[in-house]
Amino acid sequence: MNTFLKRIYSWVDERVEIKGLVDYMGKKYVPVHRHSVWYYFGGVSLFLFIIQVVTGILLLLYYKSGEELAFESINFIMSKVQFGWLIRSVHSWTANLFILSAMIHMFSVFFEKAYRKPREITWITGMLMFFLLLGFGFSGYLLPWNELAFFATKVGTDIAGIVPIVGKPMLVFLRGGDEVTGATLSRFFGFHVAVLPGLFTVFLGIHLLLVQRQGMSEPLHIKEESKRKSMPFFPNFILRDLTLWLLVLNLLAILAVFFPWELGKKADPFAPAPAGIKPEWYFLYMFQTLKYIPGKLWFLDGEVLGILLFGIAGVLWTVVPFWDYKSSRGEQNRLVNYLGLFAVMYIILFTVIGWLA
């Protein structure tokens, strides 16, 4: 380190005592094994979050919320603002890659049983961030106020309204009334740029703090100390992470240039819904499932039953560290593996069916 940097470091350390933290970081090691590759998806997700924050702030400089302005402002960004097309396309593509990367990260943690004691809070905060991420996707989709977004939001909030007891108030709360209007747009804008980022940052802070504090989890099958390998977190893991981030950045640039995110037609609340309206791919498996459930099952409404089942599955998934005792004891739990496999297969199958339908 050159003298100047050393002086800065000493100046800061003198005041906030960071030496302990730096020493700790320097001694931190990341396990190396045949599943180590999955560790990188946490980092990729973090990188995509950073991109979202940066591009989101840039979009905010020109975006105007409101029924009469939203579509026009995005159009302006896409056609008039220097590199506006790039920022918007990167933001939209990143949103999708972020959810994909977070999903991969979640399933890898699940299959590696990394949620087991003592990392229950890390898992819970991760799951909460994942739900917030879906919220980001849902609220952000409406912001351009185009035809597809308008009707997808209508269908999405309609489904939310089916939930027994809380459904109707929730629908009114989400829409800011009975229908999807400018009030819904203002509300979703508020959620997207203030409420969700605020909550997400809190959970992300806890999540990252715990990851640093507890280190990366090792898979259950590596029991013998002699077989354990590791690499320094800094600089090895960080530099590898950075290499992957650069490749992801490349992918984003290619997607944004070759497949710019289209704006479509402006939403017209009085126009009929376009044929074959579908939600974004990450909600597609749920949407497709609800289509297959019969209207009435026993005494329950089919859609209500579907939503309840997804709700229960989501809760059970989130609290897995508290019912998977075997993994916490360091034993193999095949049932959890089968459940995870079933969930992956189910999501892929129904997403593909929904996509092709």
Added chain:
Amino acid sequence: MKNSILSIAAAILVALAPKEYAFAKDNCIECHQTTGDKPSELFKHDIHYQKGISCADCHGGNSNAEDMEQAMDKKTGYIGVPKGDDISKACAACHSSLEKMKSFGSSLPTNQWEFLQTSVHAKLSLKGKEHIVQCVTCHNAHGIVSVKNPSSPVYPLNVVKTCTRCHADIALMRSYNPSLPVDQLEKYRTSVHGMRNAKGDAKTAACANCHGSHDIRTAKDVKSKVYASNLPGTCATCHSNVEYMKPYKIPTDQYEKYAKSVHGIALLQKHDQGAPACNSCHGNHGAMPPGVESISKVCGTCHALNADLFSSSPHKKAFDDRKLPECETCHSNHEIIAATDKLLGVTPEAVCSRCHDEHQNVKGYLVAKTMRGLIDSLELREQGAQKLVNEAEQKGMEISEAKFKLRDVRQARLQSRTMVHAFSEGKFKEVVDNGIKISALIAEESQSAIHEYYFRRFGLVIATCIITLLALSLFLYVRRLERRQKQL
């Protein structure tokens, strides 16, 4: 009044009478005549009486009975004067039966009652219990004669008067259709049809020829003979009939020409009910060919701007002096084809060259040549701009604004076609220049979007190379670092 009702009933019941009564002594008439009863007097000249139908056939009772009470005994089926729809039903009892009509040796159609019920006259009258019109309203009750008989109220020369008994009655028409004019007869008398009709020409169109007789429907009814898209066919029934029109010595190809015209295609093929039919130019009840002086006014009803521009153009005086019909001279009358740019200029197909050439009316020749050059140039610019917009759009560029501006160019072209009618090079150039200016702007925006497209790809290549190089350097650095760490 009472007598006339009795007479109506008598006439109707004639039709109901069994055949065995025919030619038997009719005591009803014998008796009623002695009282000076008018219906019985009229009935003696009635076609029904001549066919052997008696009073009792419509009114019931026994016309053979000597005693009045016996003849008008309700037990023998005497019904007196039928009221409301019963009147028409009594007529229909025979007139809707092919067998009965044949038995009287009649070849009349038997669908009158059926048609009447579908007509506008079948609406409920103010009383709300019966149709507005009954058979006797037009045909009378007693003294009914064949429609071919000049004394019939529905004979072509009389039918106008028969219809206007109600249709010229302001109070009555207000009760049923306040928006319907009541001056049809007045207008009709000013028309060629009306004037000939008044002179005793029974072949010319009267009310029933255009509106139908029993199946008259409102002009807004798609099945009406005078509904916009049916009207040319209705007029053509006579006007395209060479034999029928022979005595009038006028052409019979109007419909054929009209059907090929821009107006005919719009109305008959594209079903644009706003497109002009025969009556739009000739009038309906006051139908008359527009004169040389009025033709621009007729066309100007719809093409107002063109007519105004023409009126203030130098051509107005020139046409008036030569007694040339204004619009028709260049656009023809029935066979008006879509006006294209080819009509303008000095080429053989251009209409300007009919009067202007290099040696005669040279000024006009030069102006026409310049104007054609200008409009061709605008068209080329528009096509160029459109091509560039398409290319940019195909490349996935956001070009909606330029695309929207293309409408302005199209508008300028349309405006220039209108401005032709001012026959002023200056005014025309102003409109064309505006279109050319917008085309240039569109072309510039599109080209800039196409450049942007290539710039994005070029930028991507550069950025990807830098990022990949950076990633590769990092990867190699990590490998070297790890090798060094292993050695330690």
